[in-house]
Amino acid sequence: MExxxxxxxxxxxxVHESCGFSGSTGAVMPPVFLTSTFASGNPDGFDYTRSGNPNFRLLERSAASLEGGQYATCFASGVSAITAVLSTLKQGDLVLAEENLYGCTYRLLERVMAKFGIQTRYVDMARTEHWGIIKRLRPALVWLESPTNPLLKIVDIAGVSAVAREAEVPVVVDNTFASPYLQRPLELGATLSLSSTTKYINGHSDSLGGVVVTNEAxxxxxxxxAQKALGLQPGPFDAWLTARGQRTLALRMERHCATALELARWLETHPKVKLVRYPFxxxxxxxxxxxxxxxxxxxxVTFELNSSVEQALAFCRKLKYITLAESLGGVESLICHPATMTHASVPAEVRRQVGIGDGLLRLSVGLEDLEDLRADLECALGALQP
Incomplete structure (x- = not known):
């Protein structure tokens, strides 16, 4: 017998790990538990939604499974998840971070955590010769992104994690740009895998969320x-939407990857495109x-035009199917100008130092037809003035 x-x-x-709590109804999809309070002594142990809700539990169970982890905690946004991890630090602690970080992570470290005596040192973690600093400084955390935002640098998660493990330093990997379908940091040795579920995991640009997954109790x-004490929990409906979106993650990521690779290959041949970065x-x-x-x-896909800020933004506004907007990972294509949008909080000299120039653009390739997206980009590039 099989x-x-x-x-x-x-x-x-x-599809199946995020289902449950349907009671006697036979509903194949779980209900939304829009309640703040639960009767004391219920069999599932719920009391107050800030400290737990059936929709949280279903999302956390499925998120842990997909990341290859034992535990997961969901939060109100990606920044909430980042805040939860950083809240574990104390005065005098040092964070050793990849130099190319999401702008809001940088802002949290430099304008919030620094006020509480937590220091951050930034290093190009894509260069193996820099890994020795982990043993020398023994920071409280090593903070990585891979691919990084917006330059799409790839950091050797297994290599960094091995060095950090010898120094007994935990490693956090922001896995937002890859999603657990493409990359699972815990399986590569990281301590924590963090994602903004707003992006690929939800995939429909209709809710905010974040998650942290780990194997360590x-x-x-x-x-x-942190979820309970700092009030970082999501709403039940946001958790429900995220679990709903996560069920189609594999299908969506296959299409995102295939279209993005073709557009990256084409952009690399275009005479008006100075540089293209795409991991594959x-x-x-x-x-x-x-x-x-x-x-x-x-x-x-990140690409650079030989242009001013004004010309780059004019190019973006010329697009028809690709919207100039923050965020990424949805079914719709979006384009972002990091210098004035996602990384505007990073000082200009720091942006230039890591490679975020005035003509740099970050394209989140959606699920539209490839030929329509290519034609859209071609039209806008054709109108770009030298």
Whole structure:
């Protein structure tokens, strides 16, 4: 007789791990528990939604499964998840961070955590010769992104994690740009995998959320405490929407990756495009590492025009199917000008130092037809003045 001893595949888990709490109704999708309070002594142990809700539990169970982790805690946004991790630090602690970070992470570190005596040092973690600083400084946390925002640098998560483990330093990886379908940091040795579920995991640009996944019970206790004590929990409907979106993650990521790769190849040949960065392009500086570490190149393409800020923004506004907007990872294509949008909080000299110039653009490739997106970009590039 055939058994089900083998672990089900990614999409099977995505569909089924987020279901439950349907009671006697037979509903194949879970209800939304729009309640702040639960009767004391209920069998599932709920009391107040700030400290737990059935929709949170379903999302956390499925998120942990897809990341290859034991524990997950969901939050109100990606920044809430970042705040939860940083809230575990104390005065005098040092964070050793990849130099190319999401602008809001940089802002939190420099304008909030610094006020409480927490210092941050930024290093190009894509260069292996810099990893020795982990043992020398023994920071409280190593903070990575891979791919990074917006330059799409690839950091060797397994390599950094091995060095950090020897120094007994926890490693946090912001996995937002890859999603657990393409990359699972915990399986590569990281301590925590953090994502803004607003992006690929939800995938429909209709709710905010964040999640932190770990295999360590001690870190899970810290995340649960932060969720409750700091009020970082999502709303039940946002958690429900995120679980709903997560069920189609594999299908969406396959399409995002395929279209993004074709657009990146085409952009690289265009005379008006100065530079293209995409992890699965052979021209990417960490191409071989990306192929080893990731299942696909994701849906993000970064390219640079030889232009001023005004010309770059004019190019973006010329687009028809690609919207100039913050965020990424939705079914619709979006384009962002990091210098004036996502990384505006980063000082101009720091932006230039890491490679974020006036003509740099970050394209989140959606699920539209490839030919329509290519024609849209061609039209806007044709109108670009030298």
């Amino acid at each position: 058994t089900h001893d083998k672990q089900p595949g990614f999409s099977t888990r995505a 001690g870190w899970q206790e810290k995340m649960i405490f 392009l052979p021209s990417h500086p960490q191409y071989d590492l990306a192929r080893r570490q990731m299942r696909g190149g994701s849906g993000m």
